[in-house]
Amino acid sequence: DSGVTQTPKHLITATGQRVTLRCSPRSGDLSVYWYQQSLDQGLQFLIQYYNGEERAKGNILERFSAQQFPDLHSELNLSSLELGDSALYFCASSLDLLSTDTQYFGPGTRLTVL
Amino acid sequence: AQKVTQAQTEISVVEKEDVTLDCVYETRDTTYYLFWYKQPPSGELVFLIRRNSFDEQNEISGRYSWNFQKSTSSFNFTITASQVVDSAVYFCALSEDNYGQNFVFGPGTRLSVLP
Numbered sequence: 531d532s533g534v535t536q537t538p539k540h541l542i543t544a545t546g547q548r549v550t551l552r553c554s555p556r557s558g559d560l561s562v563y564w565y566q567q568s569l570d571q572g573l574q575f576l577i578q579y580y581n582g583e584e585r586a587k588g589n590i591l592e593r594f595s596a597q598q599f600p601d602l603h604s605e606l607n608l609s610s611l612e613l614g615d616s617a618l619y620f621c622a623s624s625l626d627l628l629s630t631d632t633q634y635f636g637p638g639t640r641l642t643v644l
Numbered sequence: 645a646q647k648v649t650q651a652q653t654e655i656s657v658v659e660k661e662d663v664t665l666d667c668v669y670e671t672r673d674t675t676y677y678l679f680w681y682k683q684p685p686s687g688e689l690v691f692l693i694r695r696n697s698f699d700e701q702n703e704i705s706g707r708y709s710w711n712f713q714k715s716t717s718s719f720n721f722t723i724t725a726s727q728v729v730d731s732a733v734y735f736c737a738l739s740e741d742n743y744g745q746n747f748v749f750g751p752g753t754r755l756s757v758l759p
Contacts, residue, residue: 622691
C-alpha cells in the first residue's frame with residue numbers, strides 16, 4: 531500500500547458528461563501529480579501541484595482541470611467527455627520537489643466513456 | 645522536442661538471467677531529469693529512480709542498476725539475476741525540470757521472466 535488513495539476505482543459514464551477524480555496524497559506529501567494512461571496515447575503526464583500551486587503542466591486538455599486543496603488532496607475534473615478520454619488515471623505524490631524524492635502512486639481510476 | 649525511445653518492445657528471459665532495458669533520450673536542454681517506472685501485471689505504477697543530468701554516477705539498488713551515459717544519451721536499466729516478480733512493463737521518462745515540465749514517457753518495454 532503506497533498510502534496514496536484514489537476514488538473512485540472505476541467510473542463509467544457517457545460522452546458529454548463531466549466527472550471528478552479524487553486523489554489523497556500520502557500523509558505529509560506536498561506534491562501531487564496526475565497521469566493518464568490510454569491505449570492510444572500511452573502514459574502521459576498531465577499536471578503537477580505543489581502545496582496548492584500548479585507547478586507544471588503536461589498534455590492536459592483544456593476540457594480538463596485540476597486543483598489541490600488546502601488539505602492537499604487533489605481533484606481532476608474532466609468535462610465534455612469523449613470516447614478517447616477512456617483511460618486509467620493515476621495520481622502520485624511526493625514529499626517535496628527535491629531530485630531525490632520518491633514518487634508514490636495510487637492504484638488509479640479507470641474511466642470508461644461510452 | 646523531447647523524446648524517449650525504448651527500442652525493445654518485449655523481452656523474455658529465463659529466471660536468474662541478467663537483462664538490460666535500453667532507454668535513449670533526446671533533449672536540447674542541458675539540465676534535465678530521467679526516470680524509470682515499473683508497471684507490474686496488477687497495473688499499478690511504481691517509481692524506481694529519478695536522476696538529474698548533472699549526476700552521471702551509476703546507481704545500484706539491490707539487483708537493479710542504472711547506467712547513465714550522456715555521450716550516448718542513454719539511461720539503461722539492468723536487472724541482475726532476474727526473478728519472476730520482475731515481470732512488468734518498464735517505462736523510461738524524461739523531464740525538463742524537477743516539476744515535470746515537458747515530461748515525456750517512452751513507450752515501455754514489456755519484460756517477461758520465465759521460471
